[in-house]
Amino acid sequence: MSKKVFEINNLDLFYGDFQALSGININIENNKVTALIGPSGCGKSTFLRSLNRMNDLIDSCSITGEIEFEENNIYETGFDVINLRTKVGMVFQKPNPFPMSIYDNVAYGPRCQGIKDKKILDKIVESSLISAAIYEEVKDRLKANALSLSGGQQQRLCIARAIAMEPEVILMDEPTSALDPIATLKIEELISDLKKDYTIVIVTHNMQQAARISDYTAFFLMGELIEMDKTNKIFTQPTHQKTEDYITGRFG
Amino acid sequence: MLGNRKRFTTELEDLNNKVLDMGSEVIEAFKNIIKACEANDLDIAKEIIENDQLINDIEISINVDGYLIIARQCPVASDLRRIVTALKISNDLERIADYAVNIAKYMIKTKHDNSVVVNGIIFLGKHLTNMLEGIMESFEKEDVELALKVNNQDEILDDVYKEEVKKLINIGKIKTDEESEEAIRGLLVIKQIERAGDHVTNIAENIVYLVSGKRVELN
Ligand SMILES: Nc1ncnc2c1ncn2[C@@H]1O[C@H](COP(=O)(O)OP(=O)(O)OP(=O)(O)O)[C@@H](O)[C@H]1O
Numbered sequence: 224m225s226k227k228v229f230e231i232n233n234l235d236l237f238y239g240d241f242q243a244l245s246g247i248n249i250n251i252e253n254n255k256v257t258a259l260i261g262p263s264g265c266g267k268s269t270f271l272r273s274l275n276r277m278n279d280l281i282d283s284c285s286i287t288g289e290i291e292f293e294e295n296n297i298y299e300t301g302f303d304v305i306n307l308r309t310k311v312g313m314v315f316q317k318p319n320p321f322p323m324s325i326y327d328n329v330a331y332g333p334r335c336q337g338i339k340d341k342k343i344l345d346k347i348v349e350s351s352l353i354s355a356a357i358y359e360e361v362k363d364r365l366k367a368n369a370l371s372l373s374g375g376q377q378q379r380l381c382i383a384r385a386i387a388m389e390p391e392v393i394l395m396d397e398p399t400s401a402l403d404p405i406a407t408l409k410i411e412e413l414i415s416d417l418k419k420d421y422t423i424v425i426v427t428h429n430m431q432q433a434a435r436i437s438d439y440t441a442f443f444l445m446g447e448l449i450e451m452d453k454t455n456k457i458f459t460q461p462t463h464q465k466t467e468d469y470i471t472g473r474f475g
Numbered sequence: 476m477l478g479n480r481k482r483f484t485t486e487l488e489d490l491n492n493k494v495l496d497m498g499s500e501v502i503e504a505f506k507n508i509i510k511a512c513e514a515n516d517l518d519i520a521k522e523i524i525e526n527d528q529l530i531n532d533i534e535i536s537i538n539v540d541g542y543l544i545i546a547r548q549c550p551v552a553s554d555l556r557r558i559v560t561a562l563k564i565s566n567d568l569e570r571i572a573d574y575a576v577n578i579a580k581y582m583i584k585t586k587h588d589n590s591v592v593v594n595g596i597i598f599l600g601k602h603l604t605n606m607l608e609g610i611m612e613s614f615e616k617e618d619v620e621l622a623l624k625v626n627n628q629d630e631i632l633d634d635v636y637k638e639e640v641k642k643l644i645n646i647g648k649i650k651t652d653e654e655s656e657e658a659i660r661g662l663l664v665i666k667q668i669e670r671a672g673d674h675v676t677n678i679a680e681n682i683v684y685l686v687s688g689k690r691v692e693l694n
Pocket residue numbers: 238241243261262263264265266267268269270281283
């Protein structure tokens with residue numbers, strides 16, 4: 224049994240009166256890729272955001288139940304949210320580089336953490352870009368504006384930016400939905416590489432992607448977790464008919 | 476996506492129907508073997524050999540369709556199992572049909588009509604035909620219980636086969652050289668039916684997999 228990073232017990236989440244998640248129980252395992260799948264509006268992004276308390280930014284959002292990160296309840300009063308977000312990084316669906324140089328994008332997080340030494344920053348930037356499989360493409364133009372990169376490069380830059388924080392977990396919300404097949408493949412390879420050092424939770428609408436890259440797959444439907452199992456099991460013999468109907472496209 | 480699903484479903488149904496057609500042809504081949512033996516009719520035996528081309532063609536067409544659907548639709552779960560099962564069952568059916576051809580060739584080649592061998596072919600052939608009918612019905616209805624029942628009949632086939640072997644060995648011991656040679660040939664031909672039975676149990680395993688997703692070893 225490998226170690227679990229997150230343990231979620233009876234999670235209910237509301238936006239005002241609307242219940243977006245009901246009674247979710249999931250464990251997220253260390254150094255594994257967990258894919259979240261399910262139809263639009265079923266609560267995947269909501270669930271993902273609750274893991275690093277990004278939902279705090281939404282006023283109407285309220286939560287009951289427990290989310291334990293490394294055995295501490297992250298919604299307990301006094302819990303250090305800044306530290307949580309450092310350890311649990313996020314990559315969004317649309318690449319969102321800051322309007323500054325490639326170098327500064329990656330150095331941003333470490334600088335915020337108080338690192339000023341140029342040599343250390345150089346090292347972090349270089350190793351993060353290497354880990355994100357984009358270093359070769361940008362090493363000669365680190366001072367160029369990040370917005371001048373292609374979409375796929377921007378997405379990998381955002382992954383480098385997340386890695387630079389030395390997180391333990393990386394949450395990815397449809398990271399390849401705007402990318403061409405080649406850039407998608409690069410990100411997928413990257414994810415497989417990254418899981419040696421990180422735990423990854425990824426939302427994807429691409430069933431083949433979930434089947435290719437994840438170890439575990441969780442299927443959500445209308446705010447409920449219908450089934451979570453080893454990915455190989457889900458895609459060859461899912462237990463629940465609803466899962467079967469969804470992944471085979473018979474849904475609706 | 477959903478429009479495509481409809482087309483996908485039709486493609487899977489077509490594939491299924493081809494397997495059923497192939498099954499009917501193979502059953503027909505063994506019924507004809509029995510007929511040919513009972514009536515000592517070599518024309519029927521020749522027909523079996525000619526008709527094998529059709530069975531091979533259906534198998535190829537199942538393969539071509541199956542691979543194309545996999546490439547196009549990236550099937551998962553029961554869809555994937557259905558395609559894999561169609562490919563595997565058609566492979567077993569093709570082998571069973573080859574055994575029918577071997578028997579037909581034997582009938583054409585041998586001049587002597589050895590009643591022990593012919594009766595053995597008829598007896599074992601009828602048992603096998605029943606198994607084939609049962610297994611194709613269980614495939615059509617996705618009836619695991621029936622598949623397992625048919626699978627158990629393979630043991631009976633094996634027992635009957637062993638009895639026939641004993642008879643032929645005895646003939647080989649006491650008769651003339653020519654008759655001994657006949658008996659050995661007879662052994663080889665009856666063995667074909669016993670082998671065909673093993674392929675029926677493979678089909679049973681695949682039906683279990685199709686329905687439950689579980690791989691079992693029945694043989
Ligand atoms: N800020 C918000 N305020 C109110 N309701 C919200 C908010 N964000 C999401 N919702 C609602 O919560 C439900 C789940 O939304 P969520 O974004 O988690 O879905 P999703 O599974 O990520 O869908 P998609 O695949 O389309 O990204 C939806 O019904 C949505 O309308």
